[in-house]
Amino acid sequence: MPRFTLKVKLAIILAAVMLATFGLVYLATSSLATSILADQETRSLQAMVDILVPALGHSHDRAELDDTLRLAERTGGLVSAQILSEGLETVAPGGSSPAEILIGREALSNLVKNPSGTAIVRSPAAGRLFAAVRSLPGGGYLFAARSAAFFEERRHTMTVLLVIWGAVVVLAVLLAGAILLRHVVVRPIDRLLQDASRVATGDKKLTSVTGAPDEFGALSESLNAMADRIREDRGRIERQVEELTEINRRLSEAHEQIIRTEKLASVGQLAAGVAHEIGNPIGVILGYAEMLEDPALDEKSRSAAAGHIRRATERIQGTIRDLLDFSRPAVDEAASSDVGRETRDIVQFISPQPRFRYVQVEVREPAPLTQRAAIPPSRFKQVVLNLLFNAADAMDGRGRVELSLEEVDGEIRVGLSDSGPGIPDSILLKIFDPFFTTKEVGKGTGLGLYVCHTIMNRYGGRIEVANRPGGGAQFTLLFPGGAR
Numbered sequence: 001m002p003r004f005t006l007k008v009k010l011a012i013i014l015a016a017v018m019l020a021t022f023g024l025v026y027l028a029t030s031s032l033a034t035s036i037l038a039d040q041e042t043r044s045l046q047a048m049v050d051i052l053v054p055a056l057g058h059s060h061d062r063a064e065l066d067d068t069l070r071l072a073e074r075t076g077g078l079v080s081a082q083i084l085s086e087g088l089e090t091v092a093p094g095g096s097s098p099a100e101i102l103i104g105r106e107a108l109s110n111l112v113k114n115p116s117g118t119a120i121v122r123s124p125a126a127g128r129l130f131a132a133v134r135s136l137p138g139g140g141y142l143f144a145a146r147s148a149a150f151f152e153e154r155r156h157t158m159t160v161l162l163v164i165w166g167a168v169v170v171l172a173v174l175l176a177g178a179i180l181l182r183h184v185v186v187r188p189i190d191r192l193l194q195d196a197s198r199v200a201t202g203d204k205k206l207t208s209v210t211g212a213p214d215e216f217g218a219l220s221e222s223l224n225a226m227a228d229r230i231r232e233d234r235g236r237i238e239r240q241v242e243e244l245t246e247i248n249r250r251l252s253e254a255h256e257q258i259i260r261t262e263k264l265a266s267v268g269q270l271a272a273g274v275a276h277e278i279g280n281p282i283g284v285i286l287g288y289a290e291m292l293e294d295p296a297l298d299e300k301s302r303s304a305a306a307g308h309i310r311r312a313t314e315r316i317q318g319t320i321r322d323l324l325d326f327s328r329p330a331v332d333e334a335a336s337s338d339v340g341r342e343t344r345d346i347v348q349f350i351s352p353q354p355r356f357r358y359v360q361v362e363v364r365e366p367a368p369l370t371q372r373a374a375i376p377p378s379r380f381k382q383v384v385l386n387l388l389f390n391a392a393d394a395m396d397g398r399g400r401v402e403l404s405l406e407e408v409d410g411e412i413r414v415g416l417s418d419s420g421p422g423i424p425d426s427i428l429l430k431i432f433d434p435f436f437t438t439k440e441v442g443k444g445t446g447l448g449l450y451v452c453h454t455i456m457n458r459y460g461g462r463i464e465v466a467n468r469p470g471g472g473a474q475f476t477l478l479f480p481g482g483a484r
Contacts, residue, residue, distance in 0.1 A: 014173075014174060014177045014178070014181070015170075015174055018170045018173055018174060018177075019170065029162060034155055042132075044146075046132055048078070048144065049132045049134045049142060049144050050134070052081065052134075052142060052144065053134050053136060053137075053142055078144055078145060078146050080143065080144065080145040081142075081143070081144045081145075082142075082143045082144075083136065083140055083141070083142060083143070084133075084140055084141040084142075084143050085139075085140050085141075086139060086140060086141075111131055111132075111133050111143075112133050112141065131143070131144070131145040131146075132144050132145075188220075191220075192219060192220060192223060195220070195223055195224075195227070196223065198227075278316050278320070282312070282316065285309050285312045285313065288305040288306075288308045288309045288312075289309065291305050292305050292306070292309075334376065334377065335374070335376060336372040336373060336374055336375065336376075337372060337373045337375055337376065337377045337380040338369075338372055338377075339369055339372070339373050339380070339405055339412055339414060339479070340365055340368065340369050340405055342377055342380050342381060342384075343363055343384065343403055343405060343414070344363060345381075346381055346384055346385060346388070347361050347363055347403070350385070350388060355389075355392050355393075355397055356388075356392055356397075357397070358397055358398045358399075359391075359392050359395065359397060359398065359399055359400070359401060360399070360400045360401070361388070361401045361402075361403070362400070362401070362402050362403065363403045363405065364402060364403065364404045364405070365404075365405040365406070366406060367406070367407075369405060369406075369407055369412060370407065371407060371410075371412060371481035371482055372481075372482075373412045373461075373479035373480070373481070374459055374460060374461075374479060374480045374481075374482075375455075375459040375461065375479060376459075379455050379459065382451075382452075382455065383452045383455055383456065383463075383477065384403075384414070384416070384477075386448045386449070386451065386452050387416050387452065387475050388401065388416070389448075390448060390449070391416065391418035391420065391473070393439070394418060394420035394421065394473065395418055395419060395420040399418060399419040399420060400418070400419045401416065401417070401418050401419075402415075402416070402417050402418075403415070403416055404417075407481065410480075410481050410482070411478050411479065411480060411481055412478070412479040412480075412481050413476060413477070413478055413479075414476070414477040414479070415474065415475070415476050415477075416474070416475045416476075416477075417468055417472055417473070417474045417475075418472045418473055419471065419472045420471075420472050420473060421471070421472075422467040422468065422471055422472055422473050423465065423467060423473050425467070428465065428466075428467070431449050431465065432449050432450055432452075432453040432463070432465075433446075433450065434446065434447060434450040435447065435450075436449075436450075456477065456478075459479070459480075460479075460480045461477065461478055461479045461480065462477075462478040463475065463476070463477055463478075464476040464478070
């Protein structure tokens with residue numbers, strides 16, 4: 001459906017109104033003009049009849065009457081001029097058919113009864129006629145009839161003139177109306193539309209002239225007031241956006257700090273276990289060092305002691321190197337993780353730890369994973385280590401932990417279940433809240449699971465928790481697959 005501009009719509013409305021008005025005026029004027037023309041024809045016929053009546057009164061015989069009637073027909077433009085008896089019989093037919101035959105007996109009788117003595121009648125032979133009847137002094141009637149063809153011609157000419165006049169008037173009014181509408185309506189609306197567009201684009205300068213005493217002036221003032229409010233609101237919103245941006249930046253930094261802090265806490269727990277691993281070799285080193293201080297020790301024993309010290313030192317060096325390699329990501333760390341390999345490395349690393357001495361950790365991988373998880377290895381280790389530490393604490397250092405690895409619907413699913421008491425249903429939905437913990441004061445910060453949840457969300461994954469039907473907790477990590 002075509003869309004018209006305001007100018008076109010106003011022009012169409014104006015044209016429709018003008019055409020409707022012209023139609024009504026034409027109908028009224030045409031009817032009035034027809035009536036006036038008919039009245040003129042009737043009066044003209046009546047005047048001719050009034051002239052004929054005295055002339056016929058001076059005619060003394062039938063031949064003279066016929067000559068007078070024929071002369072009236074020729075000079076007066078009549079189609080018939082006759083003398084009728086009291087019984088409406090034609091006495092002197094002139095040069096035409098009898099009146100009774102020309103217009104009919106009934107029409108002739110009605111014409112005689114008409115007070116004006118004139119009427120427009122229809123003749124079967126001559127079409128529409130203007131007919132008139134006058135009483136004669138000596139008795140009888142004078143009947144005269146004139147054709148309506150001349151009347152119809154004048155009426156047609158008048159109709160054509162009315163149409164031409166109306167068309168000229170309509171075009172003139174349309175042109176004047178279009179000019180007036182453009183000046184009074186369209187141009188102010190165009191300026192208001194331009195100002196509205198400027199307001200929408202943030203332009204502070206409006207061109208509308210306010211103060212006009214009409215509705216457009218009031219609308220212009222309202223638009224200016226609205227533009228001022230929009231500028232104020234925009235400035236306030238921009239300031240609020242800047243404040244929110246700064247707050248989000250600080251929150252992001254705080255999140256990063258929390259994640260780093262929690263990672264350091266995990267490393268600290270690992271370091272505590274590593275200290276135990278280092279303690280035994282250090283005891284060996286100290287023992288053999290004291291032995292080497294004995295001057296009486298033979299060379300063979302010295303060499304053996306030095307070998308024990310070297311092996312113990314290498315063991316310490318290897319343990320420290322493993323801790324550093326495990327807890328510190330490489331500079332060129334990949335953006336994705338081989339979940340199977342990383343999980344086995346984690347289990348191998350924590351198995352010697354004292355807190356896992358009586359915890360059986362198993363990895364179940366029904367089929368080798370074909371995809372990598374979209375998370376850096378260091379973050380993956382941080383999440384899984386945190387869950388393993390929590391599981392060991394929940395079981396008081398004794399029990400069984402199972403890690404299941406599988407691909408489901410394009411996702412990599414890592415399940416971690418323990419044989420502990422599980423999580424009370426009343427707090428199941430709160431465990432990912434920051435600073436929420438069930439551990440004793442000083443033994444937990446309440447940030448571990450919150451950090452796990454944050455890391456998973458950051459890399460497009462999910463973490464879910466539920467209680468196992470047979471007892472214990474079940475954590476599920478879901479990672480987007482397909483990463484490289």
